[in-house]
Every structure is written in structure tokens, then in C-alpha cells.
Amino acid sequence: MNVSVQMLLALSLTIGVYLLAEQLYIRAGRTSLLHPVIVSIFTLMGVITLLGWEYPEYQRDTQFIHFLLGPATVALAVPLHENMALIRKMALPLMVACVTGALVAAGSAVVLSALWTGDEVLALSMSAKSITTPIAIGMADSLGGSGSLAAGLVLLTGAVGTLLLPTLMRWCRLHDDALHGFVLGVTAHGFGTAQAFERSFTCGAFAGLAMSLTGVVSAFLVPPLVPFWVGCEWVG
Amino acid sequence: MVFGFFILITYWLAGEALSQWIGWPIPGNVVGLVLLWGTLTVLKKVPKGLADASSGLLRYLTLLFVPAGVGLIEHWDRLMANGLWMLLIIAVSTVSAALAMIGLFKLFRVERR
Structure with a gap:
């Protein structure tokens, strides 16, 4: 790796902007619209445009940060293992719900994107919209979609989910904290999990478990189904 | 900590190799996650070094999405x-x-x- 001034500048800018965004998020009362990732991404887009950098250069210079997503994804096995003890009695219905939720979320997004926009890259990237970002980026890339677009769609899904789901679950009278958290984790990944922890510890732990399970289940089940979903438009 | 990092990279490697061998479009790091999860289920406990390395990485997980997000x-x-x-x-x-x-x-x- 050739260390250049531009590379160090890109790394310091990325980390610095992120730390500032985190402070802003905490001071603004942790609203998901000001999530540090959202604020950092848009700020850095502005910064690299002002500096006249092309994205591929920035991407190369920040490879070190991106690389850490690999081991971090493997590390998700640790909280997953620790939280599995929670679901002993409810394991079967929760697994069925997780698989159903993951497939409905991915399938409906892919089919609707193909039908309404006819944009294939968008449809392929939409398949990863409800799963946790580290897994979503890899999955979208290996399907022929775009990891960056998937990252953006995941953030949007998280923000939309945390805005709509609490009301939806109140209307449906789903009051059990464990199930409430589970639905948030499956449909709104890390954003849902953060919101669930504000409700109660149980709610948060179930959301975290649901988030990791959904990521794993989707990575295995969704890729073989995607060509079929995308094909709906051209066949139908 | 270094031991934990070693475990994470080795499992990632195993996952990447397995996923290329099967030829299924699953990211290798997710296969590594499942292999490690299976190992922890058999061991029934998390080695200290691994617990440290993973909590260190996961604490700042959201920072790691930023470069891809800027794309x-x-x-x-x-x-x-x-x-x-x-x-x-x-x-x-x-x-x-x-x-x-x-x-x-x-x-x-x-x-x-």
C-alpha cells in the first residue's frame, strides 16, 4: 500500500466527519433522520465534490476502512451466538417469521422496482434493502447490483421503517416487547434495533438477534430467487 | 485482541474459499460468520480475545459503511x-x-x- 498525503487526508476527513456527525446525532436526541451515517455520507459527498476528487480515487484512498467490514461481518457471529439463548421456547415460530419477513421484504422490493422503474441495477440492489449494511453491500455486489446503491437503500429503509413501524404495530395491537423488537430487527436492521433499545432491553436484544438472523437467512436464500423475481417484468 | 483478529480473518478466508468452491453468490464473510457461529455453538463459550476484537469492531460498525455510502x-x-x-x-x-x-x-x- 502506497501511503500518500491524499490518502491520509481522505482517511482523516472520513473519520473526523463521522465523529462530528456522531456528536450532532447525540445532541439532537438520536433521531434517525440525523443518523451519523446519513449525515457523514452527504457531508463527505459535498467535501469530495468541492475538492474535485472523483469517487474511485476516494474509494481507493479509504480502502483501509472498507476492508474492516470483512472481519466485522464475521464478528457478528459473537452477538448472534450470545442472543440465541433468548429464543429457546419461541425458536420455531420466530424462525418461520424471520424467513417470511426476509423473503417478503426482498421479493416485494425487487418485483416492484422491476415493474415500476424498469431499472435492473436498482431492482438487484433493492434485494438487499432490509438487511444489515455489511452483508447488504457484499450481497448486492455479488448479484450484479451496486454495493453503494444498496448501502443508500438500506439507510433509507432504516429511516422509513423507524418512522412507520411503531404506528403500524400499535394499530395491529402487537404489544409484546420481544415480538415488537423482532419485527423491527427483521424489517429495519440496525436502525430498528437502536429504536428497540429505547423501548426496553428485551425489545432491543430481540431486534439485534432478528437483524443478524435476517442478514444470514437473506444472504443464503435471496440470491438464487432474485433472477426469478427480476424476470417477472420481462416474462409478464 | 490479535488472536481474535486472527480468528476473524481465518474464518473470513475459510468462508471466501467455501463460497467460491460452491459457486453460490453468497459473500464469503457471511459464510465465515455462519462457520464461526457454528463453532461457538459447539464450544458453548466465546474466547476472551475474540470477544474483545469483535466488540471493538462492532462498536464502530457504522463508520465502516461510510466509504461505500459515499459511492x-x-x-x-x-x-x-x-x-x-x-x-x-x-x-x-x-x-x-x-x-x-x-x-x-x-x-x-x-x-x-
């Missing part, structure tokens, strides 16, 4: 052209998935009283 700048035209559709699709799909799950919970009476 959204290359999809600016797509966002401008289809942004509202994307928002609508995401809302419809999220609500459908949540309703399907809530329906299952009511059907099988999973809710605790």
Missing part, C-alpha cells in the same frame, strides 16, 4: 430520476413484510400475555 454520489442521476419511486417501494415493502410477520404471530398465538 451513492455515482448514482445521483438515478436518485433524481427514481427517488420518489424508491421511497414508495421501500415503504410498501417494509409495511408488507411487517404485516406478514404480525399475521403469523397472531395466527400461531406467539404473543405472551
